Amino acid sequence: MRNPKLGRRALLKYTVIYVAAAAVMFVSLFPFLWMISTSFKPTSETFTRIPRLIPKNPTLDNYKMVLGETMIPKYFLNSLYVAVLTTAISIIVASLGAYGFSRFRFPGRTPALIMILGVQMFPSQVIIIPLFIVMKNLALLNTHKSLLVSYTTFTLPLTVWMLKGFFDEIPRELEEAALIDGCSKLGAFTKIVLPLSLQGIVASAIFAFIGAWNEFMFAMTFINLEELKTMPVGLTSFFGRFTVEWNPLMAASVLFTIPSLIFFALVQHNLARGLVAGAVKG
Amino acid sequence: MQKQVAGLHKNVGRASPRPASKSLLREIKKNWIAYLFILPAMVGIFAVILVPLVQAIVISFKRYYILDILREDPPFVGLANYAAILSDPQFWYSLKITVWFTFACVALTMLFGLLIAILLDQDFPGKDIVAVSVLVPWVIPRVASSILWKWIYDDQFGILNYMLSKIGLKSFASFPWLSRAGSAFWAVIIVVVWQSVPFIAVSLLAGLKTIPNEVYEAAEIDGAGFWQKTTLISIPMLRNLITILIVMSTIWDFKVFDQMFVMTEGGPAGSTMVLGIYTWMMAFGRLQMGLASALAMIMFVLVMIVTVIYLKLLMREETL
Numbered sequence: 001m002r003n004p005k006l007g008r009r010a011l012l013k014y015t016v017i018y019v020a021a022a023a024v025m026f027v028s029l030f031p032f033l034w035m036i037s038t039s040f041k042p043t044s045e046t047f048t049r050i051p052r053l054i055p056k057n058p059t060l061d062n063y064k065m066v067l068g069e070t071m072i073p074k075y076f077l078n079s080l081y082v083a084v085l086t087t088a089i090s091i092i093v094a095s096l097g098a099y100g101f102s103r104f105r106f107p108g109r110t111p112a113l114i115m116i117l118g119v120q121m122f123p124s125q126v127i128i129i130p131l132f133i134v135m136k137n138l139a140l141l142n143t144h145k146s147l148l149v150s151y152t153t154f155t156l157p158l159t160v161w162m163l164k165g166f167f168d169e170i171p172r173e174l175e176e177a178a179l180i181d182g183c184s185k186l187g188a189f190t191k192i193v194l195p196l197s198l199q200g201i202v203a204s205a206i207f208a209f210i211g212a213w214n215e216f217m218f219a220m221t222f223i224n225l226e227e228l229k230t231m232p233v234g235l236t237s238f239f240g241r242f243t244v245e246w247n248p249l250m251a252a253s254v255l256f257t258i259p260s261l262i263f264f265a266l267v268q269h270n271l272a273r274g275l276v277a278g279a280v281k282g
Numbered sequence: 283m284q285k286q287v288a289g290l291h292k293n294v295g296r297a298s299p300r301p302a303s304k305s306l307l308r309e310i311k312k313n314w315i316a317y318l319f320i321l322p323a324m325v326g327i328f329a330v331i332l333v334p335l336v337q338a339i340v341i342s343f344k345r346y347y348i349l350d351i352l353r354e355d356p357p358f359v360g361l362a363n364y365a366a367i368l369s370d371p372q373f374w375y376s377l378k379i380t381v382w383f384t385f386a387c388v389a390l391t392m393l394f395g396l397l398i399a400i401l402l403d404q405d406f407p408g409k410d411i412v413a414v415s416v417l418v419p420w421v422i423p424r425v426a427s428s429i430l431w432k433w434i435y436d437d438q439f440g441i442l443n444y445m446l447s448k449i450g451l452k453s454f455a456s457f458p459w460l461s462r463a464g465s466a467f468w469a470v471i472i473v474v475v476w477q478s479v480p481f482i483a484v485s486l487l488a489g490l491k492t493i494p495n496e497v498y499e500a501a502e503i504d505g506a507g508f509w510q511k512t513t514l515i516s517i518p519m520l521r522n523l524i525t526i527l528i529v530m531s532t533i534w535d536f537k538v539f540d541q542m543f544v545m546t547e548g549g550p551a552g553s554t555m556v557l558g559i560y561t562w563m564m565a566f567g568r569l570q571m572g573l574a575s576a577l578a579m580i581m582f583v584l585v586m587i588v589t590v591i592y593l594k595l596l597m598r599e600e601t602l
Contacts, residue, residue, distance in 0.1 A: 013508075020401050021412045027476070028415045032422065034441055035430045047439050093322040100319030107309050109316075112324065114593060119331045121589040123537045125561040126578040129571055130337035131330070153330035156323050185315055214423045216540045221566055232425035236544055246433050253426040264421045 039063070039251035046246055062251035071226055072252045075234030080259070082144055082230060083212040086151040090159050090208045091201060093152070098163035099189050103172070120157040128221055135222060146222045147230070151215060155208040162207065166200025167193060206263040213260055231256050335582075342579045346572035356572065363576035372552065372560065373577070380536060380556040383471060387535040388528060390475045395482030395527075400512060402483070403490045420480035428544035431473045435459040463553035466546050470554060473541050478534070482527055489523040490516060522595065529592040533585055557581050 033053065038046060039062050041055040066072045101113060131150060132141075140146040174196070175188040183191065194201070216232040223229055229237070235252055310317075342363055346356040367373050402413050419427065434442050437458040446454035459469045493516065501511055517524070539558040542548065548555035548563065555563075561581060565574035 014406065017401065017404055017406050020397070021406070021408070024398055024401065025412055025415045028418050028480075031427070031430055031434060031476070032418050034434065035422075035426075038433065049444075051439070051441055051444055093326060097320045097323030100316045104313050104316030104319075106313035106316045107306055112320065114597075116323075116327065117593055117596065118586075118589055119327060121533050121585060121592065122331065122335070123558070123578065123581045123585050125537070125539075125558055125565075126338050126575075126582045127331060127334045128562070129565050129575050129578060130334035130341060132565075133337075133341075133571070134334070149330060153326045156326055160323055189319075214425070214540075216425050216543070217562065221562075232423065232540075235425055235429060246436075246439075249429060250433065253422075253429055256426045257422050260423060261421050264417060 035250050035253055035257075038246055039254045041247055043245070043247055062247040063255075066248045066251045066255070070238070070248070070252075071229070071234060072231075072238070072255065074227055075229050075231045076255060078144065078228060078234075079213060079231040082147050082151065083209050083259075085148055086155060086212040087205050087208045089148070089152045090155045091205050094156055094159035094204065094208075095163050095194065095201065096189075097156070097160045098167055099193060101160070102164045102167035103175075116157045116160055120161075124154070124217055128218060131218075132221055140222075142223055142225045142228060144223075144228065147212075147215075147219060150218050150222075151212040154215075155211045158211070159204045159208050162204040163197070163200055166197040166204075170196050203267045206267050209263060210260050338575045338578055338582075341571055342575035344572045346570070346575070348569040348571055359572070363572045364580075366573060367576050367580065372555065375552075376555050376557045376560045379467065379554065380538075380558075383467070383538065383556055384532055384535040386468075386471050387474050387478065387538075388531045390471070391478045391482050391531055391535075392524070392528060394475065394479045395486055396517075396524075398479065398483040399486035399490055400516070402487050416483055417480050419476045422477070424477065424540040425544055427477060428473060428541045431469070431476075432460065432545055435469055437461075460546055461550050463550060466550060466554050470538075470542050470545050473545065474535060474538060477541075478531060482531065485527055486520065486523065489520045493519050522598075526592065526595055529588060529595065533588050533592065536585060536588070537581075 037053050037055060040058040040060070042057060042059050042061065045052070045055055045057065101109065135141050135146045140149075170193055175183075175192050178188045178192055179185070214232065215230075216236075219230045219233045220236075223233065235249075235256060238249060238252060341356075343358055343360060344356040345359045345362070350356065398416055402409065402416070422430070434440050437443065437456045440459075442459070443454050443457055446457075457465070460466045497515055497519075498511055501515055506514065537558050538556055539562065542554055542556055542559055543562075546554045548559045557577070558581070561574055561577040564570050564577055568574075
C-alpha cells in the first residue's frame, strides 16, 4: 500500500468489486424483499402511486386471510405430503441403485448409466400425454398417487447420479474389511456406506424434495379437484381473472417459499456437487 | 483430499478387466447382486419414462382426439399428424421463438453467471453475504417467482414501472409489460435468467476454485492484469465446464413451461407460445393427443440432438 500507484489500483479494484457486488445484491434480493414487503402491507399501501419497501402500517391480515379463509393451507399440506413421500421413496430406490453402479462393474453398466443421464434431459411434454392416458385408464387421475409415481421416477436420475458420486468417494477397503468379517453385501451397504455418506443423502434428498415441491405441469394436468391440488397449481388458480389481490397472493408465495428456503440453507455448501454430473470435479 | 480418494477409486474401477464376450454370462452371474441393487430404479425408469416414450411415438401416428375415444379406438393415420404440424404456421412460429428464447436465455445466463462467479472468486470483506444473496432467486419456487414478477411488471402499480419513471423514463409510467408481444417475450426471459443465473454462477465458481493459485501468480509475475487472467486463464481452463453448462441450459430453456405459462399462458395472442406451451395446449386444451404427440416427438428429437452432444462431452470429461 505504500506504493501510491499500487494504492490507486487497489482502490479502483475495490470500487469495481463493491459496485458490482451492490448491483448483484440488489437484483438478487430486491424482488424477494418486495414479495415479503407486499405480504405485510394493507391493500391501501399496495395500490398507491408512491410505493415503499418498508410498510408504513405492517399487518398480518394477509397471512390471517390466506391461512384462515382460503384453501392455501390444504394446498400446502398436499404439497408437503407429495414431496416428503417422493423424497423418501426416491432416496431408498436411488441409494440402492447408486450403490450398484458405484461398487460393481457388470455388463450393461455403462449403457444403463448413459440412459439415466439421457432420460434426465427428456422434455416432460413427451411423457405427459401417454402418462395421462395411463393414469386415466388406471383411474389414478385426481389422486396423489399419480404425482408420487411420476415425481419419484423423474427425480431418480438426479438422485442416483448424485449418490453414486458420493459413494464413489468412500474407500472400498472399509467394506472389504467388513465383508471379510462376515458381513453381507447388503449389510456392508447399510452399516458402512450409508452412514458415511449421510451428507450426500441429505443433499440428494433435498434436491428430490425441491423438485417435487416445485413441479407444476404434471400437477396441473393430473389433478383438478380443489382439495387435492398442490401449492403451485393452487397458487395459480388463486388468481382472480380480473381482480388480483396481490397482498394475500404474496403472503401465500412467501409461505410457499419457506420450505425450500430452509432446505437450501441446509445444503448451501453442497449445491454445485453432483448436479453438473461431476463436471465440477476438475 | 476428497479428490484424491475419488481418483484412487477411479483407478480401482478401471483396473477391473472388461468382460470378453465368451465370459459374459459368467460376468453377469458373478455380479447378480448388482442387478438386484439397480433393479427398482431401472424398473421405475422403464415403466414411467421409457414405456410412455414408446407410447408417445405410437400415439403420434394416430388420430387421437380424446372425445372420440369413447366411441372408437383411435385409428392409425400414418404421417398425417406430422404433415399437419409441419404445415401449421403456428408450429413454425413457435419453433422460431423457442429457439430465440433459448438463445437469449442461455447467452444472458452464461454472461451474468460468469461475471458473478468471477466476482465471488475475488477476496473482499462481505463476500459471504453477496454469495448467499446470489442464491435467493434459485430458492424461490418457479411458480411463486413467476407470480412475484407478474406483480413487479404490473402496469399500474408495479414497482418496475415506478422505478423506471423515477429515473426519468416517463414513457414507462404505465407500460403493460405482459400484454404486448415483444415486451412479454423479454419479460419472461428476464425472469428465467434471474432464476437460472445462481446455479450457473455456483457451478462456475466451483470450477474457478479448482484452478491453482500458482497459475495466476505465475501470470501476475509475467505482468498479466485482471482481464488477461480472466480471458487467457480462467475461461480457457473452464472451457469444458462452460460447454457442459451451455448445453444443459440450452436443454432446460428449450423446454420452458412454468414461467411462461404462469406469466403469459402463451399470450398475448399466441406471441409467446413456445413449443413447450403449444404442445401442452394441443394435448390438454384442444385435446388433440395425436397432434400433440407429434409435436412432442419433434421437441424430443430436437432435445435429444443436444443431449447426445451433452453426453459426448460428459464422457470425454470423466469415466462413468
